[in-house]
Amino acid sequence: MTRADLAEALHRTVGLSRNEALHMVEQILARMSDALAAGENVKITNFGTFLLNDKAERIGRNPKTGVEVPVSARRVVTFRPSQGLRDQVAGSLAP
Numbered sequence: 001m002t003r004a005d006l007a008e009a010l011h012r013t014v015g016l017s018r019n020e021a022l023h024m025v026e027q028i029l030a031r032m033s034d035a036l037a038a039g040e041n042v043k044i045t046n047f048g049t050f051l052l053n054d055k056a057e058r059i060g061r062n063p064k065t066g067v068e069v070p071v072s073a074r075r076v077v078t079f080r081p082s083q084g085l086r087d088q089v090a091g092s093l094a095p
Contacts, residue, residue, distance in 0.1 A: 003029070036077055048081040 003025050010021040032042050032050070042050040053076050060071040081089075 046082055046084045048079055048085055051078050051080055052076075053078055 003022070007018065007022040007025045010016060010024060011018050014021070016024065035042050036050060036052060039052060041052060055074050055076060057073040058071050060069050061067070062069055
């Protein structure tokens with residue numbers, strides 16, 4: 001699914017113009033990105049939570065050469081789906 005797909009679904013479901021729907025999708029994604037960049041977690045009820053995790057510096061290894069290389073500390077975003085989303089996805093696989 002792409003931004004355009006989301007905007008098209010919003011256009012069909014709510015009745016906004018295509019430009020308004022695309023603008024709304026862009027604004028939502030921008031707000032989510034800004035919140036994550038500011039260090040906030042983003043929780044969407046019945047969908048899931050985007051969590052920030054700080055990873056410490058560590059020593060990694062080049063798998064091809066075996067040379068040890070320092071991996072710098074960084075912040076990563078992870079997604080934790082809600083129970084409702086997990087149930088819906090698992091239900092789609094049921095016979």
